[in-house]
Amino acid sequence: MKVESRRTHIFQYHADHGNMINFHGFEMPLWYDSISSEHMAVRDNCGLFDVTHMGRSIVSGEKAGEFLDYILTRDPSKLGLIQGQYSTMCNERGGIIDDLTVFCLENKRYLVVYNASNREKDYDWIISKSQTFNVEVQDVSDMTPLFALQGPKAQIILQKLTDGGLSKIRRYWADQLVVGGEKALVSRSGYTGEDGFEILLWDVPLESPGKAMVLWNRILEAGVSFGIKPCGLGARDTLRLEAGMCLYGNDINDETTPLEAKLDFAVKFEKPNFIGREALLKQKEEGIKKTRVGLKMVDRAVPREGGRVWMNGKEVGYLTSGTFSPLLKYGIAMGYVSVDYAVEGSILEVEVRNSRFKTEVVKMPFYEVEKYGARRKTSQA
Amino acid sequence: MKIENYDIPDNLFYSKEHEWALLEKPNFVKIGITDYAQKALHDIVFVDIPKKGTIVEMMKSVGTVESVKSVSEVFSPVSGSIADVNEELRLNPELINEDPYGKGWIALIETNNFPEESKKLLTPIQYVGYLRTLSK
Numbered sequence: 001m002k003v004e005s006r007r008t009h010i011f012q013y014h015a016d017h018g019n020m021i022n023f024h025g026f027e028m029p030l031w032y033d034s035i036s037s038e039h040m041a042v043r044d045n046c047g048l049f050d051v052t053h054m055g056r057s058i059v060s061g062e063k064a065g066e067f068l069d070y071i072l073t074r075d076p077s078k079l080g081l082i083q084g085q086y087s088t089m090c091n092e093r094g095g096i097i098d099d100l101t102v103f104c105l106e107n108k109r110y111l112v113v114y115n116a117s118n119r120e121k122d123y124d125w126i127i128s129k130s131q132t133f134n135v136e137v138q139d140v141s142d143m144t145p146l147f148a149l150q151g152p153k154a155q156i157i158l159q160k161l162t163d164g165g166l167s168k169i170r171r172y173w174a175d176q177l178v179v180g181g182e183k184a185l186v187s188r189s190g191y192t193g194e195d196g197f198e199i200l201l202w203d204v205p206l207e208s209p210g211k212a213m214v215l216w217n218r219i220l221e222a223g224v225s226f227g228i229k230p231c232g233l234g235a236r237d238t239l240r241l242e243a244g245m246c247l248y249g250n251d252i253n254d255e256t257t258p259l260e261a262k263l264d265f266a267v268k269f270e271k272p273n274f275i276g277r278e279a280l281l282k283q284k285e286e287g288i289k290k291t292r293v294g295l296k297m298v299d300r301a302v303p304r305e306g307g308r309v310w311m312n313g314k315e316v317g318y319l320t321s322g323t324f325s326p327l328l329k330y331g332i333a334m335g336y337v338s339v340d341y342a343v344e345g346s347i348l349e350v351e352v353r354n355s356r357f358k359t360e361v362v363k364m365p366f367y368e369v370e371k372y373g374a375r376r377k378t379s380q381a
Numbered sequence: 382m383k384i385e386n387y388d389i390p391d392n393l394f395y396s397k398e399h400e401w402a403l404l405e406k407p408n409f410v411k412i413g414i415t416d417y418a419q420k421a422l423h424d425i426v427f428v429d430i431p432k433k434g435t436i437v438e439m440m441k442s443v444g445t446v447e448s449v450k451s452v453s454e455v456f457s458p459v460s461g462s463i464a465d466v467n468e469e470l471r472l473n474p475e476l477i478n479e480d481p482y483g484k485g486w487i488a489l490i491e492t493n494n495f496p497e498e499s500k501k502l503l504t505p506i507q508y509v510g511y512l513r514t515l516s517k
Contacts, residue, residue, distance in 0.1 A: 019423070034424040035449040234450055300471075302427050302447050324426045324449055353445070353452075
């Protein structure tokens with residue numbers, strides 16, 4: 001096995017305070033305090049994540065919008081100035097190469113943010129497809145530390161560090177602001193289901209990470225009285241699963257399509273030509289055979305990735321993610337089941353260590369959206 | 382006794398799988414997982430133990446302890462039948478983290494051969510020695 005060791009700008013903080021793991025070659029914190037307590041800090045108050053390990057490239061040039069429309073399944077060319085969107089990037093077979101976000105920074109200039117696990121694969125793919133479009137693709141990952149501040153108290157905390165008006169940034173929009181004295185791209189986005197921001201610092205090289213470390217600490221200080229916690233990758237995973245969001249490599253991969261993954265909203269068939277369109281259109285016409293569902297344990301057990309799903313003695317699917325929900329206090333999972341059984345309220349069985357346990361097909365997010373997440377009714381901010 | 386950060390009470394027997402056994406009264410042995418085991422798992426959220434009356438064999442699985450991210454089998458350090466289980470753990474599995482040798486006990490087992498079986502378990506001093514080999 002190839003053991004790589006890559007570090008982010010604030011590696012020293014992680015090493016000093018966190019319980020470290022190797023995540024796709026990056027030395028990252030799995031947790032600092034505990035997964036459950038960090039998870040609940042984000043649902044109740046606020047959490048701060050270092051997500052610098054993710055890949056970031058700038059795509060620019062006369063035909064940048066057209067190019068992105070071609071390689072992505074959604075419609076990035078229609079983005080407003082400093083607006084973003086979630087999209088999938090597919091291969092010719094309609095399989096998902098990656099899921100990512102794209103922001104229009106200025107006319108003909110876009111920022112693409114993709115998974116750490118796919119940094120090289122995505123960059124190579126984008127470069128290989130860019131030749132006929134005359135666009136420039138620049139990997140800025142090591143120059144742009146990226147933090148995610150997530151939870152109902154995120155805005156009130158971040159506002160202490162900037163004069164820029166955060167309340168006017170809508171979900172999936174962004175602004176170029178000065179945060180803690182540094183130029184930053186601040187977007188209202190994230191991977192937890194909660195309200196919150198992703199803060200990207202411009203031009204801070206990995207070799208001189210001082211500004212990143214200063215901002216990280218300033219945000220933590222600003223949040224002390226609001227119950228902020230630094231959060232590791234463990235809580236990041238349980239939060240996104242509760243919110244019903246896919247993890248690349250688990251819930252989606254090169255062999256699953258956005259239609260099977262219930263990411264139809266990110267596929268714009270109206271576009272005359274994009275990579276994967278033909279295969280996806282064919283699948284849409286023929287109908288999908290399996291689909292991604294949320295499963296809530298009825299019996300007492302914790303479902304795990306890879307567990308098989310059964311109904312009346314017949315195997316009908318498999319789990320792609322599973323955990324004990326720190327918020328709901330029962331087992332939750334995501335998986336693919338044959339479309340005949342993907343009906344809300346259906347009772348299926350999942351296999352956990354050779355025994356089968358009852359589970360119910362439910363809609364996602366798993367939590368009540370009136371009480372938790374970005375659309376919660378009781379604003380705590 | 383203490384080694385590094387781990388508490389190793391002097392009155393217990395230990396297994397290499399990090400369970401402890403306490404002879405509570407003649408023929409009845411209380412079992413649980415050690416401080417080392419609970420610290421390695423961290424953040425325990427779920428405990429699964431079989432019903433009273435279940436027959437268990439020495440060093441065979443008697444249940445599971447799960448953290449958010451991982452699952453760990455609990456092996457019974459003694460053979461016998463389950464006389465009682467710690468029902469508190471169903472609602473408060475974190476008791477194992479907070480008090481692994483006390484409120485975090487897992488099961489009470491009625492044994493028939495503890496004097497003989499305990500010879501195969503580790504004394505506190507042997508367990509400390511074993512932990513030292515792990516931390517190297």
